[in-house]
Amino acid sequence: MEIVLCVTGSIAAIEAVKLARELRRQGATVKCFMSDDACNLIHPNAMEFATGQKVVVDLTGEIEHVKYAQTDLVLVAPATANVISKFAYKIADNPINTLLITAFGHETPIVFVPSMHDSMYNAVEGNIQKLKDEGITFLEPKLEEGKAKFPDIHDIALQAMRELYLNSPEGQKSNLLGKNVLVSAGSTYEAIDKVRGITNRSSGKMGVEIAKEAFRRGAEVTMLCGKIETRIPKLFHVVEAESTDKMEESLQKLVPGNDVFVSAAAVSDFTVHSQGQDKISSDSDLTLKLKRAPKIISSVKDINPDIFLVGFKAEYQVSDEELVESARRRMEESHANLMVANDVAVEGAGFGSDQNEVIILDGDLWTVPLTSKAEIAKRVLDKILEKL
DSSP states (O other), X not given: OEEEEEEOXXXXXXXXXXXXXXXXXXXXXXXXXXXXXXXXXXXXXXXXXXXXXXXXXXXXXXXXXXXXXXXXXXXXXXXXXXXXXXXXXXXXXXXHHHHHHHHHHTTOOEXXXXXXXXXXXXXXXXXXXXXXXXXXXXXXXXXXXXXXXXXXXXXXXXXXXXXXXXXXXXXXXXXXXXXXXXXXXXXXXXXXXXXOEEOOOOOSHXXXXXXXXXXXXXXXXXXXXXXXXXXXXXXXXXXXXXSHHHHHHHHHHHGGGOSEEEEOSXXXXXXXXXXXXXXXXXXXXXXXXXXXXXXXXXXXXXHOTTSEEEEEEEESSOOHHHHHHHHXXXXXXXXXXXXXXXXXXXXXXXXXXXXXXXXXXXXSEEEEEEEEHHHHHHHHHHHHHXXX
C-alpha cells in the first residue's frame, strides 16, 4: 500500500508527523509532498524521519508529479482553502496541485482533510462540493471554537485504509459498499438506585474493532453502545443505550434499517426487580432481588427477518465442546447466521484485553487461536462477506 501524503500550510501540519507514523503502522508506505507554507511550520526533516523517505518540496528533472501520481492513494492532510480551490479549477502553480491534477487524470483515489477557520471553510463550500461531484473524498473536520479542526489522526488513517481497500483488487471484488452495518458493543448498566448499579467487565473493544473493519470494507456503520472503555471513531453514527431496556428499545428502531447486525455487546442477563427511587441507605443490610433479562438478540429476526445476524457467546472456564454446544444453542434460539464464541477465562483473552481466542460457527466451525481483536474482526468480516 502506497500513500502520497500532501502537507499544506495549515497549523494542523504539526500533526502530520504523527499521521505519517500511524499510516506506516497500518502497513502503508508513505511519500510526502510539502508546500512552502507547510515548511514554515514544520521542517521537511521531520517528515523525512516520519516517512523514511526524502520529502518533495520542489519539482525537479525527476518529474515527481508524474512519478508519484499513480500511487494507491493521495491524501491531502491538512488541506487548506488554497489547495482545495486551486484543485477545484485545476490550477497547477505548485508541486502539490500539479501532483493532484496528474493523479486525477490517472483516476488515482484522492482524499482531502480540510483544516482552517470556519469562515474560510464556509467560503470554499462550493469548491468542496464541486470536487465531491468529481469523485473526490472529503473527511469532515471537527467544527468547534470557530474553526474547522483537523480530525483525530486515527480517524484519518481509518478513512485512508477504507479508500485503499475499496480500490484494491480484493475490495473491488468483495466489499460492503451500500450496506448498513449495526454493531452493539460494551456493557449494560442496570440501576439499583439513583447512584448504584450492576454491570459487567466488557470493555467494548471487540465491538469497536468489528465496526472499524466493517467501515474499512465500505459499510456505513452505526454503533449501539453501552459502557465503552475504548475510543469510538467519529466516522460512525453512535447511539447510546445504557441499560438492557434502552438497548432493546433502540434495536426496535435501528434493526429495520440495517443489512447486518453484529451483536457484540455484553448485555446483562439480570436486571433489578425493583429500583430504589432515591439513594438506598447503607445503614443496614440489603437483599437485592434480580429478575432475568430478555435475550434481546432473540427478537432481532422478528423485527427484520432479512438481516444478517452475528451473535457473540461468552462462557467461563468450559471445555471447547461445552463452548461449541452453548454457542450452537444460542445460534438456534436467535436464528443467527453466524456465532462467535469465546471463553473469557483463557489467559490473555479476558475482559479488557486487546486479544481474544474464539470459535466461529456458521454450521461449520473455525477455531481462531489467540490473536488481536483487530485480526478476529477481519476473520468475522471475511465470513460475513462470504455469506452476503
